[in-house]
Amino acid sequence: MATVSMSVNGKNVSRDIDPRTLLVDFLREDLRLTGTHVGCDTTQCGCCTVHVDGKAMKSCTLLAIGLEGAQITTIEGLAKGQELHPMQAAFREHHGLQCGFCTPGMIMAAVDMVNRKGNDLDDKTIREELEGNICRCTGYHNIVKAIHSGAEAMGAGK
Amino acid sequence: MSSTGIGARVQRKEDFRFITGKGHYTDDVNRHGQTHAAFLRSPHAHAEILSIDASAASAMPGVVAIFTGDDLAADKIGGLICGWMIHSKDGEPMKAGAHPALAQGKVRYVGDHVAVVIAETLSQARDALEKIVVDYKVLPATVATGDALKPGAPVVHDVAPDNAVYRWALGNEAETKDAFARAAHVTRMDIVNNRLIPNPMEPRAAVGDWDSGSDAFTLYTTSQNPHVARLVLSAFIGIAPEHKLRVIAPDVGGGFGSKIFIYAEETVCVWAAKKVGRPVKWTSDRTEAFLADAHGRDHVTHAEMALDAAGKILGLRVHTTANLGAYLSTFSSSVPTYLYAPLLSGQYNIPAIYCEVDGVYTNTAPVDAYRGAGRPEATFVIERMMEVAAREIGENPAEFRRKNFVTSFPHQTPVIMCYDAGDYGAALDKAMAMADTAGFATRKADSARKGLLRGLGFSAYIEACGIAPSAAVGSLGAGVGLWESAEVRVNPIGTVEILTGSHSHGQGHETTFAQLVSERLGISIDNVSIVHGDTDKVQMGMGTYGSRSGAVGMSAIVKALDKIEAKAKKVAGFVLEASADDIDFKDGKFTVRGTDKEIDFASVALQAYIAHKFNGQELEPGLKESAFWDPTNFTFPAGVHICELEIDPATGVTRIDRWTAVDDFGNVINPMIVEGQVHGGIAQGVGQALLEGAVYDASGQLVTASYMDYSMPRAGDLPSYDIGMTQTVCPSNPLGIKGCGEAGAIAAPPAVINAITDALGHEDIAMPATPLAVWRAIQKHMPRAAAE
Numbered sequence: 001m002a003t004v005s006m007s008v009n010g011k012n013v014s015r016d017i018d019p020r021t022l023l024v025d026f027l028r029e030d031l032r033l034t035g036t037h038v039g040c041d042t043t044q045c046g047c048c049t050v051h052v053d054g055k056a057m058k059s060c061t062l063l064a065i066g067l068e069g070a071q072i073t074t075i076e077g078l079a080k081g082q083e084l085h086p087m088q089a090a091f092r093e094h095h096g097l098q099c100g101f102c103t104p105g106m107i108m109a110a111v112d113m114v115n116r117k118g119n120d121l122d123d124k125t126i127r128e129e130l131e132g133n134i135c136r137c138t139g140y141h142n143i144v145k146a147i148h149s150g151a152e153a154m155g156a157g158k
Numbered sequence: 159m160s161s162t163g164i165g166a167r168v169q170r171k172e173d174f175r176f177i178t179g180k181g182h183y184t185d186d187v188n189r190h191g192q193t194h195a196a197f198l199r200s201p202h203a204h205a206e207i208l209s210i211d212a213s214a215a216s217a218m219p220g221v222v223a224i225f226t227g228d229d230l231a232a233d234k235i236g237g238l239i240c241g242w243m244i245h246s247k248d249g250e251p252m253k254a255g256a257h258p259a260l261a262q263g264k265v266r267y268v269g270d271h272v273a274v275v276i277a278e279t280l281s282q283a284r285d286a287l288e289k290i291v292v293d294y295k296v297l298p299a300t301v302a303t304g305d306a307l308k309p310g311a312p313v314v315h316d317v318a319p320d321n322a323v324y325r326w327a328l329g330n331e332a333e334t335k336d337a338f339a340r341a342a343h344v345t346r347m348d349i350v351n352n353r354l355i356p357n358p359m360e361p362r363a364a365v366g367d368w369d370s371g372s373d374a375f376t377l378y379t380t381s382q383n384p385h386v387a388r389l390v391l392s393a394f395i396g397i398a399p400e401h402k403l404r405v406i407a408p409d410v411g412g413g414f415g416s417k418i419f420i421y422a423e424e425t426v427c428v429w430a431a432k433k434v435g436r437p438v439k440w441t442s443d444r445t446e447a448f449l450a451d452a453h454g455r456d457h458v459t460h461a462e463m464a465l466d467a468a469g470k471i472l473g474l475r476v477h478t479t480a481n482l483g484a485y486l487s488t489f490s491s492s493v494p495t496y497l498y499a500p501l502l503s504g505q506y507n508i509p510a511i512y513c514e515v516d517g518v519y520t521n522t523a524p525v526d527a528y529r530g531a532g533r534p535e536a537t538f539v540i541e542r543m544m545e546v547a548a549r550e551i552g553e554n555p556a557e558f559r560r561k562n563f564v565t566s567f568p569h570q571t572p573v574i575m576c577y578d579a580g581d582y583g584a585a586l587d588k589a590m591a592m593a594d595t596a597g598f599a600t601r602k603a604d605s606a607r608k609g610l611l612r613g614l615g616f617s618a619y620i621e622a623c624g625i626a627p628s629a630a631v632g633s634l635g636a637g638v639g640l641w642e643s644a645e646v647r648v649n650p651i652g653t654v655e656i657l658t659g660s661h662s663h664g665q666g667h668e669t670t671f672a673q674l675v676s677e678r679l680g681i682s683i684d685n686v687s688i689v690h691g692d693t694d695k696v697q698m699g700m701g702t703y704g705s706r707s708g709a710v711g712m713s714a715i716v717k718a719l720d721k722i723e724a725k726a727k728k729v730a731g732f733v734l735e736a737s738a739d740d741i742d743f744k745d746g747k748f749t750v751r752g753t754d755k756e757i758d759f760a761s762v763a764l765q766a767y768i769a770h771k772f773n774g775q776e777l778e779p780g781l782k783e784s785a786f787w788d789p790t791n792f793t794f795p796a797g798v799h800i801c802e803l804e805i806d807p808a809t810g811v812t813r814i815d816r817w818t819a820v821d822d823f824g825n826v827i828n829p830m831i832v833e834g835q836v837h838g839g840i841a842q843g844v845g846q847a848l849l850e851g852a853v854y855d856a857s858g859q860l861v862t863a864s865y866m867d868y869s870m871p872r873a874g875d876l877p878s879y880d881i882g883m884t885q886t887v888c889p890s891n892p893l894g895i896k897g898c899g900e901a902g903a904i905a906a907p908p909a910v911i912n913a914i915t916d917a918l919g920h921e922d923i924a925m926p927a928t929p930l931a932v933w934r935a936i937q938k939h940m941p942r943a944a945a946e
């Protein structure tokens with residue numbers, strides 16, 4: 001066992017963990033933040049995407065022990081209470097989700113995309129940037145629309 | 159139409175929890191004192207198990223128990239079942255090999271279940287797995303679909319010495335032969351429908367729990383039909399009687415068919431919970447999902463179409479070998495038979511059809527229903543044949559289809575189905591206008607100037623949904639009825655709970671079902687909640703698959719709402735001092751005809767429960783009704799999809815430039831959700847056509863067992879879709895709904911391949927048409943574009 005401390009959704013947490021604990025398991029099992037999902041075992045699907053120090057990362061491929069002092073944001077930390085983040089609101093408005101399983105990872109990846117690429121995203125950029133996130137339900141059409149609109153809304157809210 | 163009623167684009171009620179990370183999926187369930195299960199899987203496609211030595215594994219840290227097939231047998235736990243009896247054409251019942259949840263003496267595919275380790279943590283369970291020593295005698299394996307029936311092929315099950323599960327046929331052989339004798343032209347094709355792996359993003363999972371005080375079990379599981387799971391686990395597998403077994407399917411992250419079936423893992427978890435006296439949890443990893451989720455499709459077909467001199471179809475003859483894998487999964491036997499051959503008439507007048515299907519065992523994962531289930535395979539056959547026949551006789555593929563369309567209804571096909579309503583020409587016209595097919599030649603010339611090959615492909619599909627009239631499917635061999643149930647509970651303050659046997663795993667029932675109630679009772683959708691997925695709450699149901707939740711599930715709700723309205727009118731009559739016959743109900747208000755007396759729905763609900771205004775002996779207090787709806791026919795969604803694409807001959811890369819879909823789903827409750835279903839279906843169909851394919855090597859190892867090797871459609875592989883609708887109302891259910899969940903997956907593959915072959919100028923390409931396959935096909939033949 002080893003101790004790790006980090007900030008998760010603005011709260012400082014410290015836990016004794018098995019050193020081989022993945023970040024996703026630390027979030028899901030130790031902290032019971034089950035919005036972050038596991039969809040694969042080869043770092044391909046993006047269901048587990050969270051923000052580590054402001055950047056989108058796949059939490060299934062990070063050891064929690066290596067994140068001492070890091071700032072983690074998960075899907076649970078995106079809304080301010082009942083007030084949705086503009087990207088969350090855009091996914092709902094544009095029907096960018098069906099079963100919802102890929103959705104937390106999609107939204108976290110989308111917010112990161114806007115942070116890196118700006119608020120005026122064309123479809124081609126969005127589709128290319130979604131390389132690391134798989135959705136089996138929506139056919140992506142409405143996810144692309146949602147990200148486009150969410151990106152604009154994030155810009156308007158600045 | 160009110161803003162939240164039928165036909166409105168209402169945002170989904172369930173979305174708030176999903177977009178904030180508050181969904182409740184099975185893997186999110188943790189029970190107090192829970193243990194973790196890991197399954198030892200066969201590394202061989204076919205082997206005898208000579209011995210299993212778990213002694214070293216048992217001594218590993220944290221190990222609670224290790225079980226094998228012998229332990230299940232000792233507890234008299236039955237094998238997994240196939241619930242649809244198919245008879246061969248000689249009358250013989252299908253040959254169902256035993257399917258134990260943990261292998262007994264033999265393994266039959268890579269991933270087959272050999273033993274289970276139950277430990278304090280998942281890591282400990284997995285560590286212990288590696289210490290189990292199994293002595294296998296490896297046997298030769300039958301792998302490829304086309305090899306299974308060859309003389310001398312290794313035998314998968316002794317009950318089927320030639321590997322044939324059944325040799326089934328439908329249609330009229332003599333009439334069809336006659337049609338071919340009169341033909342002016344015959345089109346012949348060999349067609350392979352590639353094997354797919356469903357891959358819902360949420361892997362399967364199960365948590366078994368047992369309460370020693372009441373000897374009752376609870377199973378949380380990723381199921382599309384928890385009541386069917388309970389029925390099978392209870393009545394056939396023998397876990398516990400139904401009243402001692404609760405099955406809960408909470409939020410489920412996609413299914414596409416693969417979560418209909420009752421698998422080994424949930425069976426073992428719920429059984430083992432009592433054995434170890436603690437909850438047992440298992441969550442599939444993705445590799446396990448590839449290996450052991452039921453696969454889809456996998457047909458090898460030879461088809462022939464007879465045409466007269468005027469280009470009218472005289473007959474269709476089809477022979478299909480369908481790979482059913484190593485064991486018969488829950489509904490597997492019905493998929494390449496009754497869900498396939500009855501759709502071979504397509505949208506066309508075909509006077510004579512004869513189809514033979516050989517279902518075969520192989521040493522591969524079981525194959526069962528995957529989005530569309532049989533209907534995509536039928537549509538691929540008929541729509542490829544239509545395209546190729548048109549090309550062979552020099553007709554325009556769209557006009558050749560139009561000439562052969564069914565135009566009057568009802569239309570009885572030679573293969574069971576009676577199409578009730580449709581307007582196929584209208585969909586074709588609309589799709590061609592939206593796709594600007596008139597401008598295709600110009601666009602093709604533009605592409606050619608850039609050195610690119612452009613192609614246009616049609617697919618005019620029909621499917622049979624709203625599955626299904628119980629007596630009809632019973633006569634065809636189904637072991638269950640396919641009705642649906644609903645219960646409407648009106649609370650004293652006028653809010654409503656709908657209990658439904660349908661199950662939502664992405665379809666948005668919490669919204670669409672609430673829209674129906676909002677429309678009927680004139681209340682806000684916020685005052686309606688939908689309860690599903692728990693056998694302790696909903697008494698019985700048949701679940702969600704075959705695009706049945708709208709046509710069948712919502713019809714049951716309508717029937718229960720009719721009863722609610724009738725009872726509420728009686729209550730209103732007492733309150734307003736009028737006869738129930740004189741009460742009208744509209745927009746949430748009960749009025750006495752010809753007067754200004756009225757009372758709103760919520761007040762009637764309260765009156766029904768306080769029961770002060772009527773005699774409780776004459777009219778029962780309360781406002782709660784239930785109904786079972788058994789459909790009278792299948793429903794027949796149909797439409798036309800047009801794919802236009804560009805191929806770069808230097809790389810073989812195909813880029814879909816435009817996708818046009820015009821579908822007739824009858825009446826639509828929420829167009830936003832329906833369009834989403836179409837989008838997702840098309841993506842899976844394009845995936846089948848361009849990217850996806852399960853590959854086993856000759857020894858039966860699954861080569862495509864991860865997202866590194868199995869190509870899932872990603873956002874960059876797909877276009878945006880242009881969606882339109884036509885509408886003929888379905889006459890066989892009260893809402894006029896046809897169903898929309900599978901259409902895209904059914905329509906898309908032939909549209910893509912017809913477009914690719916149009917671009918290439920020859921028919922020599924199989925699915926998936928990967929860049930390598932397309933490039934090779936270009937190298938092998940002189941492209942039509944270059945030859946012109």
Ligand code: FES
Pocket residue numbers: 037038039040041042043044045046047048049058059060061
């Ligand atoms: S679970 Fe992390 S990428 Fe799939």
Ligand code: FES
Pocket residue numbers: 096097098099100101102103134135136137138359411412664
């Ligand atoms: S919404 Fe189901 S996987 Fe994306």
